Amino acid sequence: MQQVNLIQMFPGYDIKQNQALSAYTNTRVGGPADWIFWPKKLAELKDVVRYAHDQTIPVTVLGNASNLIIGDNGLSGLVIFLTNLTDITLDTHTVTAGAGAAIIDVTQVAAEHSLTGLEWAAGIPGSVGGAVFMNAGAYGGQVAESLVSADVLTPTGEIKTYTNAELDFGYRHSTVQATGEIILSATFALAPDEQTAIVARMEDFNTRRASKQPLEYPSCGSVFKRPEGYFAGKLIMDSDLQGYQVGGAQVSTKHAGFIVNKGDATGSDYVAVIQHVQATVQAKFDVALEPEVRILGK
Template sequence: MNTNELITAFPGLDIRQHVALSAYTNTRVGGEADLVFWPRTVAELREVVAYATAHDVPMTVLGNASNLIITDDGLRGLTIFVTKLNEVAVSGNRIKATAGATIIDVTQIAREHSLAGIEWAAGIPGSVGGAVFMNAGAYGGQVDGWLESAEVITPAGEIKSYSNADLQFSYRHSLVQDTGDVIISATFKLQPDDGAAIEARMEDFNQKRASKQPLEFPSCGSVFKRPEGYFAGKLIMDAGLQGFQIGGAQVSTKHAGFIVNRGNATGSDYVNVIKHVQAVVKEKFGVDLETEVRILGN
């Protein structure tokens, strides 16, 4: 089907053609999307997902687009940004957040309600949906340690609930990466604690981030998974690659595990830097660096 058919089928929804994705990614790179949809309700999302599946329209679902790289070719079919689905509700020691809510907002609301457990996520720029999708983690914490359940829309448009065990979490992986389900909400079960103590831990984690990570430049976050027995950043640094640059994409001089946009980088610049880093580290140390960041597009 052509893109006009989908727009015609849903005249009241926020669906736009030929959108430059670089305006919405943390790296500030990425080509054009054929169609972009911003659902305002779960009902809208459900309808469009079912329609796109029935008509074989390729779908890519994004939140804050923080831990990914979109190539210069952009994305075909339908790209869905769930950022308008951003409600957060507290009930006792549980927090339920829809997929487009930011992890930072969830940690702040947890602190306001004296609920502990997810302080490690205080500075993570991603969305709740993205965090569940990739089992995000930092400073010894991971989503799987605190997630009670998640709701999804199946490709057929049905709403389904997964328990923590159902999601088959592992390092930077969840079942949803394999099923094509669209995450619509997550419920975290936390622990009561002193609000001042929670805030102190959050501030400590944020200070560590600011001192070690290149937050002053656009980036896709941590690029590589941690190889067993090694640290990716140290391998890259020991390989003499800190500061290595192609076009506007550079291995950060502050933290070698990050690749930053020093100005006018392209998706190709990012991909080429990643490939070079992988090749050199493999040659020097015999270690295969696997990307944590998702690379989308051709």
């Protein structure tokens, strides 16, 4: 892997070597990546992905790095951030957005054009690609409800389009999680509505989010999936785990479903807290908590 020099192979491309991923993640944790690449356009992404495939270089794609934990030893191979692929376009009642666009920005564009259907995402700090990948959802809404199609890049550099049905959406699941394909863009079908009503709903969701969630600290968002018949946050709270801390990672005292970085957390700290929470809730309530957050690397 280290014999390859991607900077020399692709002059002019925005590629860095041996950079700590903690500088780019919402949790502010994560060791180095062999290579980090920020494609400025689709042609660059195709070039590098095809080369990585031919050279069997592992590829990890990150959006806004908001719903993941990266281990202290970092990630081998190539890490791609799609944060330059941010175009947002409208066609009557549909909105198409690049994978790197912030989902918050898409909700703002929809609201400006009096289109409803994405208000639930008004405060989610992720990217469009990440939202589709995870079938993100909040406040009763989710990606699957309005997504029409998504374009993806295959490991061999080909573009194909998935329909909503082909993405096989489930709770925090899409088929792309298993294919190794890179989401390039997504198209959402929305509906006309009064702009004042749309904005009011967005403001309500954001007010509720700010009052309940520990937005003042770095975090990976909601850590656990909702167990059937329960709420993860309440199980954790009823297990007296709020404030539980390993190193700099702490179960939030504001919302038990979040683990925050109090200043010097590592990936290992996060994983230790997650495992302790899982073991404690399992022992007390016989409920298995499954992480919603992606845990990558070692």
